[in-house]
Amino acid sequence: xxxxxxxxxxxxxxxxxxxRSALTMLGIIIGAAAVIVMTAVGAGAQARVAxxxxxxxxxxxxxxxxxxxxxxxxxxxxxxxxxxxDDAAAIALEVPGTASAAVLRGVVQAVWxxxxxxxxxxxxxxxxxxxxxxxxxxxxxYDAADQASAAKVCLIGRTVAxxxxxxxxxxxxxxxxxxxxxxxxxxxxxKGQTMLGTDQDDIILMPIETARAxxxxxxxxxxxxxxxxIWVQVAExxxxxxxxxxxxxxLRQRHRLQAGQPDDFSVRNLEDIASAQEASGRTLAIxxxxxxxxxxxxxxxxxxNIMLVSVTERTREIGLRMAVGARTRDILGQFLVEAVTxxxxxxxxxIALGVAASLAIAEFADWRIQLTAAxxxxxxxxxFVTGVFFGYxxxxxxxxxxxxxxxxxx
Amino acid sequence: xxxxxxxxxxxxxDYRIGEGLVHALNGVSVDIAGGQFVAVTGPxxxxxxxxxxxxxxxDRPSAGEVLLSGERLSALTGDxxxxxxxRAIGFVFQNFNLLARTSAAENVALPLVYGGVPAxxxxxxxxxxxxxxxxxxxxxxxxxxxxxxxxxxxAIARALVTRPRLLLADEPxxxxxxxxxxxxxxxxxxxxxxxxxxxxxxxxxxVARCARRVLRFLDGRLVGDEAGAEPxxx
Numbered sequence: 044x045x046x047x048x049x050x051x052x053x054x055x056x057x058x059x060x061x062x063r064s065a066l067t068m069l070g071i072i073i074g075a076a077a078v079i080v081m082t083a084v085g086a087g088a089q090a091r092v093a094x095x096x097x098x099x100x101x102x103x104x105x106x107x108x109x110x111x112x113x114x115x116x117x118x119x120x121x122x123x124x125x126x127x128x129d130d131a132a133a134i135a136l137e138v139p140g141t142a143s144a145a146v147l148r149g150v151v152q153a154v155w156x157x158x159x160x161x162x163x164x165x166x167x168x169x170x171x172x173x174x175x176x177x178x179x180x181x182x183x184x185y186d187a188a189d190q191a192s193a194a195k196v197c198l199i200g201r202t203v204a205x206x207x208x209x210x211x212x213x214x215x216x217x218x219x220x221x222x223x224x225x226x227x228x229x230x231x232x233x234k235g236q237t238m239l240g241t242d243q244d245d246i247i248l249m250p251i252e253t254a255r256a257x258x259x260x261x262x263x264x265x266x267x268x269x270x271x272x273i274w275v276q277v278a279e280x281x282x283x284x285x286x287x288x289x290x291x292x293x294l295r296q297r298h299r300l301q302a303g304q305p306d307d308f309s310v311r312n313l314e315d316i317a318s319a320q321e322a323s324g325r326t327l328a329i330x331x332x333x334x335x336x337x338x339x340x341x342x343x344x345x346x347x348n349i350m351l352v353s354v355t356e357r358t359r360e361i362g363l364r365m366a367v368g369a370r371t372r373d374i375l376g377q378f379l380v381e382a383v384t385x386x387x388x389x390x391x392x393x394i395a396l397g398v399a400a401s402l403a404i405a406e407f408a409d410w411r412i413q414l415t416a417a418x419x420x421x422x423x424x425x426x427f428v429t430g431v432f433f434g435y436x437x438x439x440x441x442x443x444x445x446x447x448x449x450x451x452x453x
Numbered sequence: 454x455x456x457x458x459x460x461x462x463x464x465x466x467d468y469r470i471g472e473g474l475v476h477a478l479n480g481v482s483v484d485i486a487g488g489q490f491v492a493v494t495g496p497x498x499x500x501x502x503x504x505x506x507x508x509x510x511x512d513r514p515s516a517g518e519v520l521l522s523g524e525r526l527s528a529l530t531g532d533x534x535x536x537x538x539x540r541a542i543g544f545v546f547q548n549f550n551l552l553a554r555t556s557a558a559e560n561v562a563l564p565l566v567y568g569g570v571p572a573x574x575x576x577x578x579x580x581x582x583x584x585x586x587x588x589x590x591x592x593x594x595x596x597x598x599x600x601x602x603x604x605x606x607x608a609i610a611r612a613l614v615t616r617p618r619l620l621l622a623d624e625p626x627x628x629x630x631x632x633x634x635x636x637x638x639x640x641x642x643x644x645x646x647x648x649x650x651x652x653x654x655x656x657x658x659x660v661a662r663c664a665r666r667v668l669r670f671l672d673g674r675l676v677g678d679e680a681g682a683e684p685x686x687x
Contacts, residue, residue, distance in 0.1 A: 048566055126683045138475040219609055366511060367611065368539020368567040370532050448548065 046380075053381035056353070057388075064385060070342020070394060071429060072388030073333050075422040079397025081331030084404065086296050087411035088328075095237065096314060103174070104275040104287055105311045106134075106193035106294070124269035125307040128251065130244055131168065131273045136317030138289045140278035145172040145270040147251055153199075153207060154219045160206040164220065164247045165255025168350040174276040182214040182229030185250045191321050192354040198229040200244035200387045220247065223257050248310045249292050283312055339425055342389065343433035351438035362449025382434020383427060390426025456523050457484040458650050459508060459616060462491075464517035466503050467531040478514065479673040485652065487618060493654045494660035494672030501640040501654045502623060504670065508652065509542050509621045510534040522618070532541035535659055539568050543612025547624035549604040550612075557583060557593040561610045568615055569674045586640060602633035609640065613649070620644070622653040638663045 052383070057064040094162045108125045124147075131145035147166040152159055155417050165171075172184055182198065197220070204213045234243040248257070251270070277286040285312050294308055361374055371378075398414060405412045466478040478500045493501045506512035507519060519526045520662055521541060529537065535674060538544070546685050551560045561579040563603055570578070583592050586606040596604055605625060622641065626634030642663060645651045654666060669677030 045566075045569075048572075055554065135550070359550060360552060363546075363552070364534070364563070364567070366509070366538060366544045366550075368535050369533040369562040370567070373535075373567060447506050449512070450550070 048174075048190060049376055049380040052377060052386060053384040056357075056381055057385060060367075061282075063349060064388075067385060068342070068392060068413050070338050070345045071177040071426050072342075072393040073392045074082055074337075074342050074429070075393025076337060076397035076400055077331050077335035078116070078422040078425055079394055079398050079402070079414070079418055081328050081335055082403035082421065083397070083414050084105070084331065085325070085328035086413035086415065086418075087255060087405075088323075088325075089321060090410040090413050092318070102277040102279065102283065103128065103313045103418070104277065104290060105313060106130075106273040107292060107309050107311065108271050108274060109308065109361050110141055114375050115442065116208030124267075126270050126273055126294075127170065127252075128268040128270055128293060129450055133168075133297060134273065134275055134290055134293060138286060140281045141286060141290075142170050142174055142276045144168050144274045145146035145251060146272045146274065147255065147259060148271045149253050151247070153203060153247060153256060155207040155213075156218065158207045162200075162203050162206075162247055162250065164254060165375050166249055166251035168251050171248070172276065173198040174274050175435060177234060178232045180230045180232045182227070184229060188248050190250040190252055193256045194250065195223060195225045195253060195257065196228045197225045197249040197253075198230045198231055199227055199247040199248075200307065201233040202242055202245040203247060204230055205228075208378050216288040220284050221258055225249065248397075263439055283314070283340065287312060326450070339429050343386070345435060346382055347433040350434055351384075351440070352380060353381070354378060354437050358444065358449045358452040361444050362446050362452065365446040366450065371442045377436045378438035378441045379431065379434050382438065383430035386426045386430025386434070387423065390423045393426065394422050397422065409422060458487040458489075458522060459483075459485040459652075460520040460522075460523075461508075462518045464519065465509065466507065467515045468498070468514070476673045478507070480518070481673075481675045483561070483668065483678065485650065487650050488645070488648055489666055490642065490651045490664045491653070492660045492664035492667045493670065494658070494667060496656065497673075499670040500673040501656075501668075501670045503654065503673075505623055505654050508619075509544055510537045511544075519524060524553060533620060539564055539584050540615055541617050541619060542616045543609075543615070543620045545605070545608050545612050545620065545625045545631070545651075547623040547627040549601075549608045549628070551604055551607055553596060556595060557588060557599065557607045557610075560596070560607055561614050564615045571575070578614055579610070582683045583607070585613075586610045600626050600633070601629050602636055603639050605629065605633075606640065607650050609637075609644075613644070618650055620649055620651045621650065624655055625653065626655070634660070658660060 106126060112239045123200070126145070128145045131143045135143040137139055145168045148298065149166075150161065150163045151164050152161050154290070169187065169190065171177075172179075179198070180201075184198065185194065185196050187196070197218070199218075200215060201206075207213070207218060213230055217224045217226050218227060219225070231244070231246070231248070236242055255268075275290060277283055291310055295306065298307055300307065364374060364377075401414060404410050459566075460483075462482050464478050465476065466483040467478055468475045479506060483499075493504060495501045503512065507514050508531075509523075513527070521537065526534070526537070552563070558576065558579045561582050562575040565575040565578060574682065580589065580592055583589055586609055588603060588606050588610070591599060591603060591607075596607070609625075620641070625641070626637055629637060638660065641651050641653065651664075652658070655661055665680060667673060667677065667679050669679075
């Protein structure tokens with residue numbers, strides 16, 4: 044019996060019991076859908092992490108002020124500014140293969156015309172944009188002269204531009220920050236959210252001298268040239284762990300910390316944070332894989348059950364087919380193809396359901412998903428294997444029937 | 454005498470039922486020449502159906518031998534027996550055994566499917582056979598849309614579509630009213646007139662009377678072998 048004929052017979056037999064076939068497929072449908080969602084969410088999380096690392100800039104260490112004060116009272120990270128611009132310069136100078144940028148951060152209300160917006164001000168040194176691998180959408184970056192003269196110039200992020208200017212071109216306009224007028228000299232390209240959900244485009248950048256002198260300055264800040272954080276970029280291919288250790292050693296020495304005294308700063312490797320995110324995505328994928336395998340097994344048992352019922356119901360048909368010349372393998376093939384058709388149809392329906400579910404997750408839970416043809420192939424393969432595995436026993440039972448008894452069966 | 458179409462030698466079939474051993478067939482030796490119309494009769498349990506099943510390669514004897522056109526059936530593998538059922542033997546049953554939800558033409562073509570005949574030729578040969586049994590206009594009908602007599606004609610067409618030399622019929626008129634039964638017997642008779650060898654199992658004496666030769670079975674033994682009352686095709 045040709046394969047096409049087998050499939051036709053199988054489809055006709057399944058169509059004769061539509062509801063039963065549909066219910067039988069349910070387990071396979073859920074299993075295949077779970078495979079699709081699992082891979083879509085897993086791949087999406089991975090892509091997201093890769094993009095996060097990309098958006099932060101690669102090979103970055105972030106050194107943040109804070110730790111313990113001289114009195115021994117522990118304070119939160121960033122609450123006391125223990126780092127200075129000189130620390131940043133020393134890192135770039137003394138740790139080989141690194142570049143650094145100091146950042147002084149504040150929160151301000153920015154005003155343009157009758158619009159206003161609360162946002163973060165970052166006073167930075169020259170290398171900041173280069174280290175963050177951040178590009179300008181329009182205008183220019185501040186130069187050394189601006190830095191030296193504490194010029195009243197700034198760059199704004201996309202979010203700030205949208206809130207204050209709407210669709211108008213902000214470059215060349217003057218905005219007021221803490222009642223001080225600043226000329227917008229550049230617009231930053233959008234960087235999107237960090238993996239922690241912070242909007243990186245909600246920002247005003249200005250020379251660190253300007254920030255200290257006109258926006259967030261206090262006399263003590265000015266005296267010590269204190270900063271909140273230092274970004275350190277390690278050269279491509281450099282050893283991040285070694286660089287981290289060298290930065291820590293250098294800062295401890297510069298801050299005159301004795302052995303046994305805790306750091307008054309902390310060094311974070313951003314890729315570590317990213318891989319933690321990736322791990323949580325993987326946990327979810329493992330959970331979905333468990334759901335997928337359980338429902339495929341349950342679905343397969345359902346198929347086996349219904350195929351056994353079908354073999355019993357059609358005992359006389361089997362006897363008749365044998366009487367007109369069906370060989371053992373013809374009968375085996377017929378029921379195996381029927382089981383596999385059932386599971387593959389379930390698999391296809393499951394793939395459709397899985398794609399729909401993945402899109403729904405992307406839409407309503409705002410997760411990144413990534414649908415691939417490979418995952419559809421994987422789901423279809425699992426469905427196929429399930430059909431063969433659980434369809435074999437009933438098919439063999441059919442093929443081994445004694446024709447005389449089968450024809451007599453009532 | 455030329456090689457008979459069917460020759461059985463000391464055919465025996467035992468069934469084990471619980472502790473006991475039942476001899477469904479016991480020492481049956483008979484020759485059936487090509488072109489004969491043979492009725493096999495006997496009461497229930499006399500072994501006549503078992504005899505037919507063994508001739509039709511559906512069952513194997515416990516002892517003895519069957520030769521079909523000189524070929525020993527006991528020497529055949531499972532696949533060869535299936536091929537024998539497909540090519541050399543046509544089967545007709547009391548309850549027709551047509552596939553439901555399958556048109557008359559497709560039912561007739563079923564043996565050709567297992568014979569590896571291409572679809573186009575299958576259809577042509579099925580329609581030709583339906584025409585021979587007088588159902589050319591019913592090819593697209595489902596079994597449920599046909600009368601009992603028509604269903605049995607479809608079954609006969611199916612049995613003959615592979616052009617076998619031997620037709621085995623197990624109570625072919627058992628589920629039909631007497632008038633329709635006579636029509637079916639007349640059809641078998643006319644097919645026999647065209648050279649087909651027919652072996653028909655029945656427990657009705659008036660059906661057996663159609664045959665030119667009657668084999669009587671009792672308790673698994675062949676107890677009578679006589680010419681029928683009148684010739685088949687009138």
